[in-house]
Amino acid sequence: IGLPVVPVIGVLADKKAFIPAPNAAEVEAVFDAPLEMFLKDENRRAEEKEWKGHKYLLHYFDFEAESKKFVIWALTAGILIETASLVYQRPPAFLEQRPYFWNGCADEQTVMP
Numbered sequence: 001i002g003l004p005v006v007p008v009i010g011v012l013a014d015k016k017a018f019i020p021a022p023n024a025a026e027v028e029a030v031f032d033a034p035l036e037m038f039l040k041d042e043n044r045r046a047e048e049k050e051w052k053g054h055k056y057l058l059h060y061f062d063f064e065a066e067s068k069k070f071v072i073w074a075l076t077a078g079i080l081i082e083t084a085s086l087v088y089q090r091p092p093a094f095l096e097q098r099p100y101f102w103n104g105c106a107d108e109q110t111v112m113p
Contacts, residue, residue, distance in 0.1 A: 007079045031065045033072065038084040039092045046094070056099035078102060 012018050020030045037043065038061065046057040059081065060073040072080065081092055 005075060005079070007083065009083060029068070029070065031063075031068075031070060033061075033063050033065065033070075035080070035084045035087060037061065037063070038077070038080040039088060039090065041092075041094045044094065049099075051099065051101070054100050055097070057095065057097040059096075075102070 043062045059077040063070045
């Protein structure tokens, strides 16, 4: 059974007033990255995958903040690409080729590899 993910987006009037309290078992680090970077082909790489005969691209974005290197990838990258496309009202500068199962096409019997 797939795990439903519901992105929640907020706008902060005062960024410094936001004090995240992540679950340490699920979150390794909290950082902010410019949303527009998820529309650019810079610092991005992709890996072609196939699942049940459907090809898709798995995107990886390299980002550095506070002298630490992060890789934003897979579902998180997909959510941020979609969010950036909506906010900036333009498609990414690269082929997105989303997996069909990210569009709600997979049913409750679907098991991911």
